[in-house]
Structures are given as structure tokens and as C-alpha cells.
Amino acid sequence: MSESSKTAGLKVEIVEREACFRGFYALDRVHLRHELFGGGMGPVISRELFVRHDAVCVLPYDPLRDAVVLIEQFRVGALDKSAHPWLLELVAGLIDKDELPEEVARREAMEEAGLTLGELWPVTAYYPSPGGSDERVHLFVGRCDSSGAGGIHGLVEEGEDIRVLVMSLDEALAALAAGRLDNAASIIALQWLALNRERVRQTWR
Numbered sequence: 001m002s003e004s005s006k007t008a009g010l011k012v013e014i015v016e017r018e019a020c021f022r023g024f025y026a027l028d029r030v031h032l033r034h035e036l037f038g039g040g041m042g043p044v045i046s047r048e049l050f051v052r053h054d055a056v057c058v059l060p061y062d063p064l065r066d067a068v069v070l071i072e073q074f075r076v077g078a079l080d081k082s083a084h085p086w087l088l089e090l091v092a093g094l095i096d097k098d099e100l101p102e103e104v105a106r107r108e109a110m111e112e113a114g115l116t117l118g119e120l121w122p123v124t125a126y127y128p129s130p131g132g133s134d135e136r137v138h139l140f141v142g143r144c145d146s147s148g149a150g151g152i153h154g155l156v157e158e159g160e161d162i163r164v165l166v167m168s169l170d171e172a173l174a175a176l177a178a179g180r181l182d183n184a185a186s187i188i189a190l191q192w193l194a195l196n197r198e199r200v201r202q203t204w205r
Contacts, residue, residue, distance in 0.1 A: 011035040015044055026051040050133040053094040056104040057139050057185035060091060060115050061169075061193060062146035063204040068172050068193070069149050070186070071112055072163040088165070088181050090189055091115075091142075101138035109142060113164045114153050118143035121200060123192050128184050139189055143204050169193065 012034045021027040028049045036042050060069035070088050078085035093108035095101060102120055109115040123139040146166045154160025167175070169190075175181055176190050193200065 010037075011041070013041070020048070048132060050129075050135075052133065052135045053096070054101075054136045054138065055092060055094050056101045056108065057090040057092040057137055057189065058105040058109060058117070058120070058142045059140070059186075059189040059193065060109060060113065060117065060142050060144040060146070060149075061200065062144055063201045065146055066169050066197075066201070067146045067166055068169055068190070069113055069115060069144060069146055070165050070167060070172065070181075071153075072165060073154070073161060087183060088175065088186065089183055090185050092185065095138075101140075104138075105140050105142060109144070111155055112153050112160070112162050113149060114151065115142075115144050115149060119204065123189060126184075126188070137185060139185055141189060141193055141200065169197065 012032060014030060014032045016031040018029040018031075019026070020029050028051055029046060030049050031044055031046050033042050033044045062068070069091075071091060072086055072088050075085055075087045075089075078087055091105070091109050091112045093104050093111075095104050105120055106117050109117045119142070121141040121143075123141060125136055125138045127133075128135060128137055149166050150164050152161065152163055154162035172181075172190055173194055176187065181187060181190065
């Protein structure tokens with residue numbers, strides 16, 4: 001099979017695409033060649049592609065208390081490279097078919113943190129690991145009331161065991177500087193909020 005598409009004026013030709021694994025996630029092997037910056041087509045190369053649903057991450061923010069809500073849970077991806085594979089993170093979830101990112105943000109905030117979000121402020125959308133995955137992450141800051149936040153949450157049927165933590169934004173930024181938050185979505189969202197704190201507070205007051 002042969003497919004072509006144009007990306008920023010450069011051509012990509014997919015020679016073959018193999019389905020290597022199908023489960024909750026999928027793994028494909030793609031044989032392709034693409035146009036070179038210097039002109040002409042390059043050789044056929046093979047790349048494994050981790051195929052997964054797009055994701056939504058949201059940082060719940062209480063503008064009245066200048067506080068954020070973070071969650072802590074076990075992450076298998078950190079098992080071999082961290083002495084403590086329980087990570088501080090944002091509320092997050094995968095987008096199901098025909099679901100808007102904003103709907104996912106609100107659903108996951110209730111499931112993982114027991115929070116009802118108000119306004120959602122879109123921060124950005126990005127590829128966390130485009131060298132081998134097609135996942136795209138939609139990132140938001142969500143207005144919340146943090147006064148009653150806390151406790152253990154998550155869906156038992158999905159094996160979730162999630163602890164909810166409330167921190168002042170300054171405490172969260174200090175934890176970030178100390179390396180306690182070491183995942184991309186949390187870093188991006190907290191840095192963005194640090195830069196836009198007054199604008200967000202004035203808008204949401």
C-alpha cells in the first residue's frame with residue numbers, strides 16, 4: 001500500500017503499516033520514507049509507533065485561596081527509574097470516542113478528586129513523545145473551590161488509588177523547583193499558571 005500526505009510542504013509516503021500488538025493500547029510498525037529538507041525522497045525507514053487515545057490533563061486552581069489541587073498515585077512507568085513511583089500529578093484521563101476534551105476534564109476531576117470544575121482555561125495541546133507515540137495531550141487549568149478537597153478517590157474497577165492534595169500555588173512551585181513534580185503536564189501547567197497567575201485571578205474573581 002502507498003499513501004501520501006503533505007506536511008508543511010514536505011511529502012511523506014507510507015510504504016507499509018503493520019499491526020504488531022492490539023490491547024488497551026496498540027503498537028504499529030510503520031515503514032515510510034519522507035522528503036528531505038535538501039530535496040528528494042529519503043530511504044525507507046521503519047519506526048515503531050505507540051498508538052493510544054489522546055489525553056486530557058487539568059490543573060484545578062482555586063483563585064480565591066491561590067491554591068491548586070494535585071493528585072498522587074502509583075505509576076508503573078516510574079517503577080524502574082524512581083525510588084518512589086507514586087507521582088504528584090494533574091487530574092487526567094483519556095478521551096473516549098466522540099468526547100470533547102472539556103467533558104473529559106470535568107469527568108476526571110469528579111472521579112479522581114471529587115471536584116466540580118467551573119470555567120476551564122485552555123493552556124495548550126502538545127505531543128509528549130512524538131518520536132514514538134501519536135498521543136496528543138490537551139492541557140487546561142480549571143477553576144475550583146478547594147475548601148473541601150482531599151481524601152482518597154478513584155474508580156475501584158480501574159484499580160485507581162488516588163490521594164488528593166491541596167497546596168498553595170507557591171508551595172506547588174517550590175515542590176516543582178525541588179524536583180517533586182517530574183512529569184510534563186504538571187511542569188507545563190504550573191509554569192504557565194505562575195506566569196499568568198494575576199490574569200487568571202482577576203478574570204475568575
